[in-house]
Amino acid sequence: MIGHTRYPHLFAPLDLGFTRLKNRALMGSMHTGLEEAEGGFERMAAFFAERARGGVGMIITGGFSPNEEGGLGAKLSTPEEAARHRVVTEAVHAVDPQVKICLQILHAGALADTAACVAPSPVKSRIGRFTPNELTEEGIEKQIADFANCAAMAQQAGYDGVEIIGSAGYLISTFLVERTNRRTDRWGGPWENRLRFAQEVVKRVRATVGPNFIVVFRIPAMDMLEGGLAWDEVVSLGKAVEAAGASIISTHFCWHESPVPTIATMVPRAAFASVTGRLRREVGVPVITSNRINMPQVAEDVLSRGDADIVSMARPMLADPELVLKAAQGREDEINTCIACNQACLDHAFDGRQQVTCLVNPRACFETELKYLPTAAPKRIAVVGAGPAGLAYATVAAQRGHRVTLFDAASEIGGQFNLAKRVPGKEEFHETLRYYRKMIEVHGIDLRLNTRVDADALQAGGFDEVIVATGITPRQPQIEGIGHAKVVPYIDAILGRKPIGRRVAIMGAGGIGFDVAELVTHSGPSAAQDIDTFAREWGIDFQNHPRGGVTGVPRQVAAADRTVYLLQRKTDPVGRHLGRTTGWTHRATLSARQVQMVNGVEYLRIDDAGLHTRVHGEPRLFEVDTVIVCAGQTPQRALHDELQARGVKSTLVGGAFEAAELDAKRAINQASRLAAEV
Incomplete structure (x- = not known):
């Protein structure tokens, strides 16, 4: 296959002695x-099974607790529970x-969702x-x-x-660090005592399962936490x-309570792989790396540098179960x-x-329910609007065999995604648009850009179905002075159509307001594109690896x-609903970046002096030269209304159906499910 020469390291088998992995692609654990x-x-x-069919070499399930006190939900400790798993293992094999x-x-320890939770010491996370019960x-x-x-089991x-x-x-991990292990017996105190529990667990597991069973240990390679x-x-x-008997060591980065992002889109691709590479040179078993490795070339680069033996991709396998197969082909x-x-x-x-699923692939975890089956009765379908909902509907319908014409008044597909991709830290949205452009080609969709189609054309076009995915119109608050020259709609701000002054008020602190604030306060390279910038901004020291991996000095954020x-109008803390x-x-x-977040704001008027408001009932003037509206x-x-008036059946999807808090997740899910049934 093509990928075996293009990605020789990714598709190289790995001999574990008693068994062999067919390639170096792992679907990592995700509950x-x-x-x-x-x-x-x-x-x-x-x-x-769908991920196995998609070419991955190894899969790790979501977490199962070994007992009641260690649980966040699922448990495996009895033969009866083991029998339920057979359907999973047999399907994969x-x-x-x-x-x-x-x-x-x-075993969730202090994070277990039960008052019976246990830990080496009664230190609440x-x-x-709950405060955990100290183990005897x-x-x-x-x-x-x-x-x-x-x-x-x-x-x-x-x-x-x-x-x-x-x-x-x-x-x-709570046995390993002094901040959560305050014991003075043989399980606490000096390092050789604190590591004993981990070592004994692996040793006992290996003795129980014998030599011909894979035992992976997920090691805290960098806690991202002081102490x-x-x-x-x-x-x-x-x-x-x-x-003690581990077959493979898997590197993990950060405690859940760490103040450092490790998995968000603002994290550079493969940002932590160098840490895995450093550990790989110290141990004799294969090592797995993870975090923000989402494309085959990223995986190949990590492996070719010697930073890992296996690359873990969990969320990427939600997004596309055929990722590895597509790379191979x-x-x-x-x-x-x-x-x-x-x-x-x-x-x-x-x-x-x-239920866990995926914004760009709503079939994830719904494989038995949401099926894109070939249609027995192909229809001619018009989809108006090539934003997320229109793209999802068009591609699913065309994949199933319908003849789809996709209209958009703009010169490129994407709708609101074309705004998102311009925000520093959201560059990955370029990939989604690349994917949809390719799906339009693969499934033979008739794409008509720069075309503002009207009801006359649709009615005369002989379409069996008309899907209206025309999106949204930004709301303009009805306050005095909203037409003032210093007022800038958020679309113009993001696209750079109007200049932004030195003193800025952003009306609205939803997701778009935060994006605009990020954009207008950003300076220099995007941290999502540059590991050194990311490390400085979040206080990480990849080179010297101080205790916990963090420098302990104030973040260095260029603004x-x-x-x-x-x-924001609401009195809730700003950003609570992100x-x-x-x-x-x-x-x-x-x-x-010293952005001042203010809640409880009543907007009164805009004039040459700035934005006049009441904040929690008290008058306040924001002396600004730009007011960006994200309302x-x-x-x-x-x-849609015109088509309905003419008796032409049409279906609303995406923002045209529900515009509150622009929600691509809802839009793509709704459109995909409708297209699966047409």
């Missing part, structure tokens, strides 16, 4: 929520017997619900035995191995778990790239109220020479 869902194991079977699937053993000597022995039993269930997670602030592990401790731990431009937005995956996982006020796993990073960045949007439905 999907299917672990606890009704019918979840059958759905997991379909989910993982039926697709390709060469694909290895390993179960992740995740900043993000945990007998309790420690029970935890070790439960890890070994969980591995035995995984083996019984047909898994090829297990991954033991020893990082992220979960149980094993975390020093580099010599990381190396010592790696050698200790290797000696030379179809890289058809890959639906993970943009690391986290909106439908990690935000859903940590929220716990919605434009502007005074910026980010204003994404759960990424919102804090945006707030932290703007705070570092929401309204659906653009005029075409």
Whole structure:
């Protein structure tokens, strides 16, 4: 295959002695929520089988606790529970017997969602619900035995191995660092005591499963936390778990409570791989690296530099289950790239109220429900608007065999994505548009840009279905002076159509307001595109690897020479309703740039003096020379209404259907599901 010459390292097999991985592409662990869902194991079977069919060499499941006290949900500790997993392992091996699937053993420790949670010391995590119960000597022995039993149950269930997670602030990692391990017995104090628990877990697991079973240990290679592990401790731990029987070491970066982003789209691709490479030179077993490796060339570059033996891609396999297969066939431009937005995956996982899926691929985790089957009755379909919803509808419908004409008044596809891609830290949106451009070509969609199609043309066009994806119109607040020369709509601000002054008020602090604030305060290279800039901005020292990997000095954030006020009407804290796993990073960045975030604002008027308001009832004048309006949007439905008035059936999708808080996740999901049924 083409990819075997283009990506020789990625497609090289890896001999583990007792077994072999067919390539170096790993689908890393990610809790999907299917672990606890009704019918979840059958759905997991379909989910993982589709990734196995897509060419990956090894899969690691979401986390399963070895006992009740270690749980965030799913547990594996009995033969009855093991039997439920059989449908998963058999589905994967039926697709390709060469694909290895390993179960992740995740004991959450102080982060477990139960008052029975345990830890080496009763130190509450900043993000945990409960203060953990301090383990006794007998309790420690029970935890070790439960890890070994969980591995035995995984083996019984047909898994090829297990991954033991020893990082992220979960149980094993809390034994390793002094801030959470305050014991004075043989499990605490000096480093050789603090690493004992991790070593004993691996040793006991290996003794239980025998020599011909994969045992991966996920090591905290860089905690991204003051008081975390020093580099010599990381190396010592790696050698200790290797000696205890680990087949592979997987590097992990950051505790969940770390104030450093490691997985958001603002993180450069493969930013942490050099740390893995440093550890790889210290140990004798294969090493896995991870984080923001989302395309085959990125993976190949990491492997060719010697920074890892295996590359983990978790979210990228949500976005495109055929990523590896497409690389092998030379179809890289058809890959639906993970943009690391986290909106439908990690935000859903940590929220716990919605099923994990993917913004750019709503089939992820819904494989048994959302199917793009060939149509038996092809239709002629007009899709008006080539934003996210229109693109999703057009490509799914065309993939199924319908004849699709896609209209847009603009000169390029993308709609609001063309704004997002201009915001520093959101450059990955270019990849989504590249993917859709290729899908338009692959599926033979008749694309008509620079075409403002009207109801007459659609009615005369002989279409069986008309899909109106005309998007939104920015809302203009009805206040005195809204037409003043210093007022700039957010679209003009992002596209650079109007100059922005030195003192700026941004009306509206939703996602668009934050994007605009990022854009107008940014100076220099984008940290998402430059690892050195990213490291300076977040206080990471990749070269010297101080304890925890962080410098402990104030962040060095280059900012434009502007005074910026980010204003909102609501009295909630500004930014509270941003994404759960990424919102804090945006707030932290703007705070570092001295952006003043003000809530409880009532807008009164705009004049030569600036923006007149009341803040929490008190009069306040913001003396600014630019007012950027990010005050929401309204659906653009005029075409739909005219078609309906003429008796022409049309269907609204995306922002034209629901414009509140522009939501590409909702738009793509809605459009894809409608197109799957047409």
